[in-house]
Amino acid sequence: MTEPARAKRADARRNERTLLDAAAAVFVTSGVEAPVRDIAARAGVGMGTIYRHFPTRADLIIAVYRHQVEACADAGPALLAPGTSPHAALGQWIDLFVDFLVTKHGLAAVMQSGDPAFDTLHAYFLARLVPVCGLLLDAAASAGEIRADLAPHELMRGVGNLCVGNDDQYDARRLVEVLVAGLRLPPAGA
Amino acid sequence: MTEPARAKRADARRNERTLLDAAAAVFVTSGVEAPVRDIAARAGVGMGTIYRHFPTRADLIIAVYRHQVEACADAGPALLAPGTSPHAALGQWIDLFVDFLVTKHGLAAVMQSGDPAFDTLHAYFLARLVPVCGLLLDAAASAGEIRADLAPHELMRGVGNLCVGNDDQYDARRLVEVLVAGLRLPPAGA
Amino acid sequence: MTEPARAKRADARRNERTLLDAAAAVFVTSGVEAPVRDIAARAGVGMGTIYRHFPTRADLIIAVYRHQVEACADAGPALLAPGTSPHAALGQWIDLFVDFLVTKHGLAAVMQSGDPAFDTLHAYFLARLVPVCGLLLDAAASAGEIRADLAPHELMRGVGNLCVGNDDQYDARRLVEVLVAGLRLPPAGA
Amino acid sequence: MTEPARAKRADARRNERTLLDAAAAVFVTSGVEAPVRDIAARAGVGMGTIYRHFPTRADLIIAVYRHQVEACADAGPALLAPGTSPHAALGQWIDLFVDFLVTKHGLAAVMQSGDPAFDTLHAYFLARLVPVCGLLLDAAASAGEIRADLAPHELMRGVGNLCVGNDDQYDARRLVEVLVAGLRLPPAGA
DNA sequence: TATGAATGAGCTTTCATTCAT
DNA sequence: GATGAATGAAAGCTCATTCAT
Known part of the structure; x- marks a missing residue:
C-alpha cells in the first residue's frame, strides 16, 4: 500500500x-x-x-549499449596517467572502443547510415565519446607526438568505419592499429 | 539465318x-x-x-564498373617506376582506388555488407585488385619502407571501409592517407 | 463503516x-x-x-455532453410562448441544437457513423431530443406553417448531418437555415 | 507482332x-x-x-465512380431546357447527385473528412460538379426563383452531408428535397 | 527475347482492451 | 478501486522476383 x-x-x-x-x-x-x-x-x-x-529503434539500441558506452567514455581520462605517452593512451582507448564496436553486429554500419531514424543514436555516441577522444587527441598533439589536424569526430568516424563488417576474414583491430600509428608525426628528418 | x-x-x-x-x-x-x-x-x-x-545485382554492378576497375588494376604496376619510392607508389595507387570508390554512392557499403548476394561482386574486386595491391605492398615491404605483416586484402578492405559514407562531413581520403602513413615502419630507434 | x-x-x-x-x-x-x-x-x-x-466510449461521450443535451431539451418547450410563431420557435430551437453540435469536433460524424459502438449514444440523443423536436414540429404543422410529413427524427438527423465537418470553409448554420426554411409550406397558390 | x-x-x-x-x-x-x-x-x-x-485510395475511388460522376456532370446542362423552371432543373440535377451518393457507402463521409489523402478525390468532385451546380444555381437565381447568396460548393457540401449515413432509417433524398425547397425566395409579401 | 503486370513476404506502427499488481 | 503495462490484431506500403504474353 x-x-x-x-x-x-x-x-x-x-x-x-x-x-x-x-x-x-x-x-x-x-x-x-x-x-x-x-x-x-x-x-x-x-x-x-x-x-x-x-x-524508436535508436532508443532501444542506446539502452542496450548504454552501459558499455558509458564505461568506454569513463575509461578515457583515466588512461592519461602521468608517465604514459598520450599517444599510447589514445591507442589504448581506441582499442576499448574497437572492443565495443566489433562485437555489435551492424552497429557500426547503422551509425554511419545517415538514416535520420538513427540520429538520436548518432548524437548520443558523439556526445558521449567525441569529447573523450578529443581529450586524448589533444594531449597527444600537445605532446608533439601526433599530427594536430585531425578532429576527434573524424578519427572516430574512421575507426567506426574500419569496424564495419568485422569478421573472421577481416580483423578490424589491426587496421585500426595501423590507422592510429598513422597519426604519428613523421620523424623530424623526413 | x-x-x-x-x-x-x-x-x-x-x-x-x-x-x-x-x-x-x-x-x-x-x-x-x-x-x-x-x-x-x-x-x-x-x-x-x-x-x-x-x-543478380552484383552482376550489374560489376558490369557497370568493370572498365574503371580494370583501369585501376592496370594502373598499379605502372606506378612502380624505378626511382620512385614503392611506398609512394602504393599511396598513389590507393588514391586511385579511393577516387573510384568515393564517387560510387553506396558501393563501399555494399562491398562490406557481407550480404551473400554480393559475394560475386566482392570476389571480383578481390580477384582483380588484390594482386595489384599485393604487388605494391610487397615492393614497399621488400624495400623496408613498410611493415610486412599486412595482407593486401586486409589493406583493401580497410580502405574500402574508410570510404563508406564519404560526404561533406567526412573526408574519407584524409583518413585513408593516415592509414597508409600508418603502414610505415617506425624509425629504427623506436 | x-x-x-x-x-x-x-x-x-x-x-x-x-x-x-x-x-x-x-x-x-x-x-x-x-x-x-x-x-x-x-x-x-x-x-x-x-x-x-x-x-464504452459512447457512455463517456454521453456523460460529457449530458448537461448540454439536457439544457437543449429543456429549452424547447419554453420557446413555444404564446404569440410566437411555432415555426420561428422551431428555428430557434434548431439553432440551439446547432450551437451544440458545431462546437463538438467529430460528434456529428460519429452520431451518423452507424457504428454499433455508438448505438447507445445515438439512442440517448434520440430519446432526449426527438420528443422536443416533435413538439415544436407538431405545433408548427398544426398551425399550418410547415409541411406535416417530416418526422422529428428525420429532421434532427438532417440537421446533424449538415453539421458534419463544420469549419471555416463551410458554415453549417447557414445550410441548416435553408433546410428549416424548406419546411415551410409553399404559398397557397403555388 | x-x-x-x-x-x-x-x-x-x-x-x-x-x-x-x-x-x-x-x-x-x-x-x-x-x-x-x-x-x-x-x-x-x-x-x-x-x-x-x-x-492512392483516392485514385481507386475516383476510378470506380468516374463514369457515374461524369454522367452526372453531363446531365446538368441538358436539364436547363427552355420552358422548364430553372429551380426545377436544379432540383432534378440534385436528385441525380443524390442517386449517386446514396448508393456509395461512406463516400459522402470521406468526401468531407478533410483527410489530405482524399484531397485528389475531393478536388475531382469539385472540379467536375461544382461548375454544373453553379450553372443551374445561377440560372435559378437569375430567374428570381431562389436566393442568390448560396455558393454552389456550399450547396453541394450540404447535399453531400445530408447523404451521409443514408439507410432504411433515414431517407436522405427527402431531406435534400427540403433543403432545395428552402432555397426558394419567400413570397414577395413575406 | 522483351515486357511489365502480378505477387506477397516482410516491416512498421497504432490503439482498444484486458488484467496482474 | 486504480493503475498502466502488456497484448496483438489491423492496416499501410515497398520492392525483389517471377512468368504469362
Missing part, C-alpha cells in the same frame, strides 16, 4: 531487463536492424511492449 | 550498353541499391530485360 | 468529474474519437479508470 | 476491370475505406496490383 508505485516500477524494470536482454541477443545474431517482431518474440512479449519502452 | 543472329547480337549489345548507362546514372543519384524498376525505367526497358542480362 | 463508503462515493464522484473535464478538453482538440490513453493522461488517471466509469 | 503493346494493354485492362468491380463490390459492403487487403482478396489479386493501378 505504501509502495504501489514502486511495485509497478519493479515489474516494469524486470520486464525492461528482459527486453534489453532479448534485444541484445537478437542483435548479436541478426544485427541491430532486426525486425521488432523478432525481438518481441525472443522476449516473449508483444510488439507493443517494445514500442512502449523504446519508442 | 546467320545474319539475323548476328543482327540480334549487335542489338543485344546496344541494349546492354543502354542498360549499363542507365544503371550508372541511377547509381549516381540513388546509390547501387536503387530499385530495379528505377533502372529499367531509366533505360526504357522492362525489368525482365535487366534480369536477363544481369541475373 | 457507513462513513468510509460515503467517503468513497464522494471520492469517486470527484474522480468522475475530473474524468469528464479531461475528456471534454481532449474532445475539443482531438475530437470525440481521441485515443483513450490521451484522455486518461489528461485526467491524470489510468486508462482502466476510464473503462471502469465508462465502459 | 504488330500489336504486342495492345495485347498487354488488353490484358491489363481486363485486370483493371476486375479490380474496379471488386473494389466497387467491397465498397458496397465495407465502405470506401475498406482495407486494401480485402479488395485485393476479393479481386483475387495481390495487394501490389492494386497499388500499381491506383497508387
Whole structure:
C-alpha cells in the first residue's frame, strides 16, 4: 500500500531487463536492424511492449549499449596517467572502443547510415565519446607526438568505419592499429 | 539465318550498353541499391530485360564498373617506376582506388555488407585488385619502407571501409592517407 | 463503516468529474474519437479508470455532453410562448441544437457513423431530443406553417448531418437555415 | 507482332476491370475505406496490383465512380431546357447527385473528412460538379426563383452531408428535397 | 527475347482492451 | 478501486522476383 508505485516500477524494470536482454541477443545474431517482431518474440512479449519502452529503434539500441558506452567514455581520462605517452593512451582507448564496436553486429554500419531514424543514436555516441577522444587527441598533439589536424569526430568516424563488417576474414583491430600509428608525426628528418 | 543472329547480337549489345548507362546514372543519384524498376525505367526497358542480362545485382554492378576497375588494376604496376619510392607508389595507387570508390554512392557499403548476394561482386574486386595491391605492398615491404605483416586484402578492405559514407562531413581520403602513413615502419630507434 | 463508503462515493464522484473535464478538453482538440490513453493522461488517471466509469466510449461521450443535451431539451418547450410563431420557435430551437453540435469536433460524424459502438449514444440523443423536436414540429404543422410529413427524427438527423465537418470553409448554420426554411409550406397558390 | 503493346494493354485492362468491380463490390459492403487487403482478396489479386493501378485510395475511388460522376456532370446542362423552371432543373440535377451518393457507402463521409489523402478525390468532385451546380444555381437565381447568396460548393457540401449515413432509417433524398425547397425566395409579401 | 503486370513476404506502427499488481 | 503495462490484431506500403504474353 505504501509502495504501489514502486511495485509497478519493479515489474516494469524486470520486464525492461528482459527486453534489453532479448534485444541484445537478437542483435548479436541478426544485427541491430532486426525486425521488432523478432525481438518481441525472443522476449516473449508483444510488439507493443517494445514500442512502449523504446519508442524508436535508436532508443532501444542506446539502452542496450548504454552501459558499455558509458564505461568506454569513463575509461578515457583515466588512461592519461602521468608517465604514459598520450599517444599510447589514445591507442589504448581506441582499442576499448574497437572492443565495443566489433562485437555489435551492424552497429557500426547503422551509425554511419545517415538514416535520420538513427540520429538520436548518432548524437548520443558523439556526445558521449567525441569529447573523450578529443581529450586524448589533444594531449597527444600537445605532446608533439601526433599530427594536430585531425578532429576527434573524424578519427572516430574512421575507426567506426574500419569496424564495419568485422569478421573472421577481416580483423578490424589491426587496421585500426595501423590507422592510429598513422597519426604519428613523421620523424623530424623526413 | 546467320545474319539475323548476328543482327540480334549487335542489338543485344546496344541494349546492354543502354542498360549499363542507365544503371550508372541511377547509381549516381540513388546509390547501387536503387530499385530495379528505377533502372529499367531509366533505360526504357522492362525489368525482365535487366534480369536477363544481369541475373543478380552484383552482376550489374560489376558490369557497370568493370572498365574503371580494370583501369585501376592496370594502373598499379605502372606506378612502380624505378626511382620512385614503392611506398609512394602504393599511396598513389590507393588514391586511385579511393577516387573510384568515393564517387560510387553506396558501393563501399555494399562491398562490406557481407550480404551473400554480393559475394560475386566482392570476389571480383578481390580477384582483380588484390594482386595489384599485393604487388605494391610487397615492393614497399621488400624495400623496408613498410611493415610486412599486412595482407593486401586486409589493406583493401580497410580502405574500402574508410570510404563508406564519404560526404561533406567526412573526408574519407584524409583518413585513408593516415592509414597508409600508418603502414610505415617506425624509425629504427623506436 | 457507513462513513468510509460515503467517503468513497464522494471520492469517486470527484474522480468522475475530473474524468469528464479531461475528456471534454481532449474532445475539443482531438475530437470525440481521441485515443483513450490521451484522455486518461489528461485526467491524470489510468486508462482502466476510464473503462471502469465508462465502459464504452459512447457512455463517456454521453456523460460529457449530458448537461448540454439536457439544457437543449429543456429549452424547447419554453420557446413555444404564446404569440410566437411555432415555426420561428422551431428555428430557434434548431439553432440551439446547432450551437451544440458545431462546437463538438467529430460528434456529428460519429452520431451518423452507424457504428454499433455508438448505438447507445445515438439512442440517448434520440430519446432526449426527438420528443422536443416533435413538439415544436407538431405545433408548427398544426398551425399550418410547415409541411406535416417530416418526422422529428428525420429532421434532427438532417440537421446533424449538415453539421458534419463544420469549419471555416463551410458554415453549417447557414445550410441548416435553408433546410428549416424548406419546411415551410409553399404559398397557397403555388 | 504488330500489336504486342495492345495485347498487354488488353490484358491489363481486363485486370483493371476486375479490380474496379471488386473494389466497387467491397465498397458496397465495407465502405470506401475498406482495407486494401480485402479488395485485393476479393479481386483475387495481390495487394501490389492494386497499388500499381491506383497508387492512392483516392485514385481507386475516383476510378470506380468516374463514369457515374461524369454522367452526372453531363446531365446538368441538358436539364436547363427552355420552358422548364430553372429551380426545377436544379432540383432534378440534385436528385441525380443524390442517386449517386446514396448508393456509395461512406463516400459522402470521406468526401468531407478533410483527410489530405482524399484531397485528389475531393478536388475531382469539385472540379467536375461544382461548375454544373453553379450553372443551374445561377440560372435559378437569375430567374428570381431562389436566393442568390448560396455558393454552389456550399450547396453541394450540404447535399453531400445530408447523404451521409443514408439507410432504411433515414431517407436522405427527402431531406435534400427540403433543403432545395428552402432555397426558394419567400413570397414577395413575406 | 522483351515486357511489365502480378505477387506477397516482410516491416512498421497504432490503439482498444484486458488484467496482474 | 486504480493503475498502466502488456497484448496483438489491423492496416499501410515497398520492392525483389517471377512468368504469362
